[in-house]
Amino acid sequence: MQLPLVTTRWLDANLNAAELVLIDVSMRKIVGKEAIVYPTPLFIPGSKRLDLETTLCDVNSSQANAFPTEAQFTGAAQRLGINSDSIVVLYDNQGTYAAPRAWWIFQAMGVKNAFVLDGGLAQWLSEKRAVVATLAGPAAAAGDIQGALQAGLVCNSDYIFAHLASGQLAILDARSHERFLGLKPEPRAGVRSGHIPYSLNLPFAEVLDGHCFKNPEQLAQIFSKLIGSKTQPLVFSCGSGITACIILLAAVMAGYQNVTLYDGSWADWGSNATLPVA
Template identity: 50%
Template sequence: MHASPLVTSEWLQTHLQDPDLVVIEASIGKVIGKEPIEYDSPVCIPNAIKLDIETDLSDLTSSSVHAFPTLEQMRSLLKRVGINQRQTLVIYDNQGIYAAPRVWWIFKTFGFDKVYILDGGLPHWLQEGRAVASAYTASTGCLVDDALQLHSANLKSSAEILSNIESSSFKVVDARSEDRFMGRVSEPRPGVRSGHIPQSLNLPFLKVLDGHLYKSPQDLDQIFVALALEPSRPIAFSCGSGITACILLVAAIVSGREQVSLYDGSWAEWGAGEGFPVEGEA
């Protein structure tokens, strides 16, 4: 396998019957920032299992929206569905590229090396006329590797984001729309202020996509260079609740940037916290 986080539909088609391959659909019910794709009837990639990002892969004991799962939660989930770190995981999304990068980053943060995103997701797979199924595969439980651990450097806390406003040790890039970033429109979540984190940059997530696919590594590099984000510059990505930020995070990795992290609380936490400074508030 190559170092890219992405695999093509051709690659997945070729390897679909590999015994150590696990295909995971990781879609999300509520889509913000793009027109949702609706399906008339159940359809999935053959042999896929379904993980729910809002229940299976969110810490429901946290007050934060879509909070990162805990180590114990992840260990319990993997045992229930029968996934371990020796397997190759391919994650796809029924919206093309939307929630799958978030789920990819969760698995990477818990130490999975052989985990990839299907570039283009289910829409691209369907456009190419590839085989589909009407039901997910039932998962079979097994023991989880004892080596499972959370790599905390992949995540940023609100305290780290706050101190960075003074230290500028990394750059914060916000994946929300320009109107939300500038505070021209109300936030979709009640009680959350409009605007953005001081000194953060705006890169709406749709700008790194070409239809359902990621843009080329060269085009993505040019996008980040235009924001003065050279490969050596550490970047923390933010959005509304930590989902679409991961679209940019993966785009940065594809472009050759490796010093990346996720502000998991994102604007749902920052905009609701009275002690956090805001720019661009209407």
Template identity: 40%
Template sequence: MNSPLVTTEWLASQTDLSGIFLLDVSVANVVGKTPISYDQLITIPNSYKVSVDRDLSNTEAVGVHVFPTEKQIQSVANNIGFNTQSTLVLYDDQGIYSSPRAWWIFKSFGFEHVFILDGGLPKWRAEGRMTDMVHLVPSGNIVSEDFKLDLSAVKTATDLLVNIETEASTVVDVRAADRFFGRVPEPRPGVRSGHIPKSSNLPFLKVLTSDGLTFKSPNELKVLFEAENFNPTASYIFSCGSGMTACIMLVAAILAGYENVCLYDGSWAEWGADRSLPIEV
């Protein structure tokens, strides 16, 4: 499978999950779209819980949702028992929200067979498929593998500062237009309103279907990006509020055939809070 996505139909057809690790990567805090609320834990059967906020974020670093360390990836892999050759299927309880972030993290650490369940838990439930109320208990298998981060997958504020001068890459901010243009206050205390100089705005909801649960088709995404003057041979850096929803746009670009993509991990939570960095409104 070349696509980053798998369908609910495909997952339901996998009667033998012995070679597949199904990971619930839902997050508690949903920003930028109306959250789907749950009165109790609902899971897709035979899934493990991996916390994007704790397991896949460097909680010792300054910032929000900072990329995890190699040691953290090793810990998650050891806890559940998978490696870079394993097949991972990721889902979240909002349809498409945090699963693209987890996908980019695993891809950036060398996982080749990792996929996003398009539509996630909401689509699975809407189709009347079986659900559960628990996660699998990890077996604690030790994985003998060194995980290395592909440094080209993630950009820093310093990289972005240089890019303002060189314009080697196009920076795409996927926050809502009102936040991008500084018309509303930022949700995080101490963060300025506005955007990175010379960046463009394309809100992430535009790459999702009207219900916000699944990605638009690759052809629809190609038309969208062409209308925004995206160039398939150009380099793109995606940014958002904290590095979460930027990954939705990043995956959408990959679906549309764009290959030279990466993430500004600190995103506006970092840039807007650092008063030494320039902004535009």
């Protein structure tokens, strides 16, 4: 897997590249951090929009923020003009929040040339780079990209429960310490407090330095304190599968390759009374 980030400097120098597809994937609902509020819409020039809460979410699922179907993904990506040779750069307006989730969806659907803008719009603005108030127009022609869900990159509660006590998996939870320990109520009704037994806590803010990710060496030190081997299978969880992707991306930067997203995350596990809670 390629290094998943591009820098603001790289993007600024390549904004007019013919193969670039720049996508704003900002979310309306922000959980787990203080939201950055913009009085008026702002976008990096040339941005198109992809909605993670509707367009790239299986709204027919009972699960919060459910992974999109292959057909959903393919249709949305083609409408944006994404081709098999496109370079897709994803960003959000919170610095680092939703873009890693979008990146993992692209990765899981077999689109490997998709990247996250490190620091997103917030970092871009802090460097006083140009912004616009409107999105780019529709693509001149539909793209030819085809999404195909790759095996092993997304899992459900059955998979975790089957391996729970075996020691084969390391489960990392991106929620705050207070939520992980059950000291703070969950924001979703009907979801119990606590965490998946045997899981480890790595709040997503700990892999960030301001709006951006810490460097690979710093991230390797963080993960080495939690995980013994870089070959051990890692499963990432959070509240509903959004911020889990932040620490998943950080793990990839640190050199871990056997990574899986628990898409339902705690909203799924904690609302199922048949599953154990620690």
